[in-house]
Amino acid sequence: MSESKHATGSTAVTGEDEVVDLCRDLIRIDTSNYGDHSGPGERKAAEYIAEKLAEVGVESEIFESHPGRASLVARIEGEDRSRPGLLIHGHTDVVPANAADWTHDPFSGEIADGCVWGRGAVDMKDMDAMTLAVIRERMRSGRKPPRDIVLAFLADEEAGGTWGARHLVDTRPDLFEGVTEAIGEVGGFSFTVNDDLRLYLVETAEKGMHWMRLTVDGTAGHGSMTNTDNAITELCEAVARLGRHQWPVRVTPTVRSFLDELSDALGVELDADDMDETLAKLGGIAKMIGATLRNSAAPTMLDAGYKVNVIPGQASAHVDGRFLPGYEDEFHAEVDRILGPRVTRDASRSHRDKALETTFDGKLVEAMQLALRAEDPIARAIPYMLSGGTDAKHFADLGIRCFGFAPLQLPPELDFAGMFHGVDERVPVDGLKFGVRVLDRFLDAS
Template structure:
């Protein structure tokens, strides 16, 4: 019997693996133990490991029938962002299945992919199926923070687990997006991520003169910092069409039946609007970005602090890291120092590879009307940890279209959910891809 992927997803949701950031987490250990047990019982040889007892990942290598072929990594994270139960319509960790959805924190980020991957491995074990090439599967901790307890730790401490791996698939790609073409007909778009903007998290600091709040000082650290953050946060980053983003926009608008003019900002904006919901991805990847997110200064209303700090989330396009940092330094100006909290360079892989072709083939076998396009992620995933090993990384966590129009929702928000039909279809696509690649 094939695994019930929806029930498996619901079971995984019931493990509270909340990651609060800065090393503060409920821990992934219970979920990792559950997965390890299922894989071990099915006859696999998984390893359970991590930097401490509660921050655990599970890695298993499934030998292929042709060990001379380069291996493929499938990675999916076990941790989830916090949920505020008072804002939800139900317990975020109840793992409810109703009305055609699986509900709960992590349903679509990304215990859906964990469930699909795990179901595929268990189905293979039950049927005695073996892939053509080695498939390494990593169910990892700590993706929702820096990865120090998960993918980055695995790469640094156990690179031997990934020997022979040439490519990887992970979250954010391969899901059906149903758009309306210029002639009114539906277009089944399946974006697959072939790149990610770089993540540059910095802490900036302004030093001034402490004093009494009633007696203004010449250099007020809070005022200096606020002025710098105003320049950084309101800077209009220049339009930069990287090859990946240009390809995504050209292919998508062509599929929709629109003639896109990408020669200037006005034309790019018109193309983004013509792309409908698919334009949201392009809108955040046609330029770098800088967003102040955290402020720290002072301890008493009548005391002028001598130091003020802020954290800034910067995203740099592929090939634009040095230019982006130079711009940031110019915007910060004199009297501001900066340091990296984390730095993960952009990633970029080829859409002309046989890996991308195999993903396209799997999607079109399931949906003959599929239009598969490469795109660049605005955010980031664990791909940034694996790319330095020389692994070509793709965002491919397939999801089929729900026949009744349901769609995933609530990622990092409230009432997170994934359609059961999309989950079932996604698992079939994933199993097809992994078996054929």
């Protein structure tokens, strides 16, 4: 992004100048989401963003779905209002963090080793800050985007978006009228192949999600008595079967496109029928890609009993289930087969979101590629599937075509996948500034 000038000729503050401070400020607002009705930090974050937008003349509105669970939406008029609009969305909530586990306090926004450290540094207050920085610089310099831009800074993404994106889509779809495309997390980050090639993975698909509560009813009794109808025993055996199950590889259109693009970029054949060998060639992104090849069901919580000498009459478990686009029915049928007839899946106490998939083409994709190459001559954008889920699932219900594009140029040694919900989450300062430049160019080209 070139420096803008005031009429007096003095140098104006650019997006690159302030993106780091914006990111640090947002990290310092504790927006931990514990999966319940709490979330007062989200209101504080929304008010901070509203203030930063108001400083440059952008009006916004804050929506509370529950006290403290606040999201913010703003619309910026484009040069050609007859064109469909673009949504840029990011969430302000973060998963909790235990400060004792971290090198630097997770809510300090400290700068060390060339990075901004803290919970949300990559998930996703970095993109929130980059978006704010770009919009503020453009508004100060009077540069309208080519078309309308809708900004959405959302609550509750880390718990499925019920109090954030889902609430807005259900109650205020008019806020997104005329919007046909969107960008958000998780995509646009770099993977360095060699000195002549850096790949940028753009998300075009997401696995579906089903957080399941499993229950088994048994016969309650005294712990000293033999009991062949122990709910805990039955549940643990079923959960162990599910957790150890080897799901078959399913190559979706997005994964096929990813392999084709990667094969061409690397000049080597990547065999979709031998994914173990293929993953071995992917280095640091193998973990992220490997999770998009299969359905999965990971047991995460167990609950049973209230006293050591009492056999409870019921035991329960929670499972994080993820299914590939086009394979939801297969996933549920297989889960039920593995669990057996004694285990009940409680639909009333589970969270479920669909899988998404779009193609890697069109003017918006071309704008991403052009913006990346303008800032990184060895850049090549390729599609990939995210193993997790984002607020894109909710906006897709409005007919919006969604992509994950939060551009970051990363050092090859950084374990980017490990930053998400991990200890010592951090984002490179240079990466933030790179993202500001790319996003600014992207808006002009989109």
